[in-house]
Amino acid sequence: MKFLNIEDEMKYFQKMFVLRREIEDFLFEEGYINIEPSIFEGYDEFIEINSRINKKSTVKVLDNNSEILILTPDITTGIVNKFLPRWEYGQKLKIFYYGKTYKHNGTGIKENREMGVEIIGEKNSNTDQYILSAARRIISRYSDEYLLEIGNSKFLKGIMQSCSFNKENYDNVMELLYSKNRQELKEYLSGLPFRDVMSTLLNILDLEGTFDEIMEQLDGLYLNDLMKQGIEELRQIDNEMKNTDHRVSYDLSMVSELSYYDGIILRGYIKGSNKEIIRGGRYDSFTKQYGQNIPAIGFKVELDELIKVLYKEEQK
Numbered sequence: 001m002k003f004l005n006i007e008d009e010m011k012y013f014q015k016m017f018v019l020r021r022e023i024e025d026f027l028f029e030e031g032y033i034n035i036e037p038s039i040f041e042g043y044d045e046f047i048e049i050n051s052r053i054n055k056k057s058t059v060k061v062l063d064n065n066s067e068i069l070i071l072t073p074d075i076t077t078g079i080v081n082k083f084l085p086r087w088e089y090g091q092k093l094k095i096f097y098y099g100k101t102y103k104h105n106g107t108g109i110k111e112n113r114e115m116g117v118e119i120i121g122e123k124n125s126n127t128d129q130y131i132l133s134a135a136r137r138i139i140s141r142y143s144d145e146y147l148l149e150i151g152n153s154k155f156l157k158g159i160m161q162s163c164s165f166n167k168e169n170y171d172n173v174m175e176l177l178y179s180k181n182r183q184e185l186k187e188y189l190s191g192l193p194f195r196d197v198m199s200t201l202l203n204i205l206d207l208e209g210t211f212d213e214i215m216e217q218l219d220g221l222y223l224n225d226l227m228k229q230g231i232e233e234l235r236q237i238d239n240e241m242k243n244t245d246h247r248v249s250y251d252l253s254m255v256s257e258l259s260y261y262d263g264i265i266l267r268g269y270i271k272g273s274n275k276e277i278i279r280g281g282r283y284d285s286f287t288k289q290y291g292q293n294i295p296a297i298g299f300k301v302e303l304d305e306l307i308k309v310l311y312k313e314e315q316k
């Protein structure tokens with residue numbers, strides 16, 4: 001954020017301090033342990049895991065051995081790399097952290113402040129619910145007019161498995177879904193060999209709204225086992241959320257810039273910004289690279305975006 005005068009800038013930092021402290025106090029009282037994440041990541045390891053990330057946007061640094069490091073664009077990756085190699089059977093972690101992520105945005109390096117939450121090593125029917133509830137309690141504290149969008153990466157993964165696209169087609173379809181480009185998606189798919197599952201892929205951008213609305217839309221469309229599993233997980237969440245919250249909607253075409261999600265994905269918005277204030281999801285299979293399949297789920301709060309909205313609101 002740019003400021004015309006120092007006084008405004010001081011007000012902004014004061015607000016950021018209070019905001020951060022409020023969220024930290026909440027998470028501390030909920031029993032999460034605070035950790036301090038590293039700002040460095042190995043370039044090659046990072047790119048291998050996060051294949052959808054724009055390589056040019058990473059901020060590179062050379063260490064003494066001329067190895068390329070980057071200033072972290074994603075703290076969760078660093079946390080998995082830090083703890084999983086030493087993971088002991090039965091271990092559970094409930095952690096939170098404040099940190100910055102870094103990206104080139106064309107004109108310079110953009111620093112982003114965030115507060116993250118992760119639960120690693122625990123999976124029961126309550127864990128997803130627990131994370132969603134923490135996200136909801138944080139976001140609702142700052143605005144009555146918030147929206148939580150929930151997707152499940154298994155649905156799209158199931159579709160893509162049945163489509164068996166080559167890498168180029170896969171990447172292009174994912175990009176069109178990411179940008180929610182309905183028209184181009186239709187045109188692109190019409191040029192590819194037809195498979196039954198494409199009936200669902202062609203309609204996937206309409207599969208959003210309440211859970212019941214989505215079920216209606218799905219009527220008659222092709223579903224495989226993985227897609228059904230994704231839907232069932234959302235049904236369970238919906239059963240528990242029903243009557244408690246009308247500020248939840250579902251989106252089966254949700255694609256994240258991060259490729260490690262493997263189950264529910266969540267996004268939180270508040271009135272006054274079209275950018276995500278909260279984002280996260282389940283990433284169990286991400287931990288497999290260390291030889292164990294450890295359940296993991298978490299989210300982050302985009303502090304800069306949140307403060308921008310609150311600050312604008314206050315200026316009104």
Ligand SMILES: N[C@@H](Cc1c[nH]c[nH+]1)C(=O)O
Pocket residue numbers: 074075076077116117118258279280281282283297298299300
């Ligand atoms: N690190 C993710 C958010 C997240 C935390 N835990 C799981 N997901 C992001 O930057 O979008």
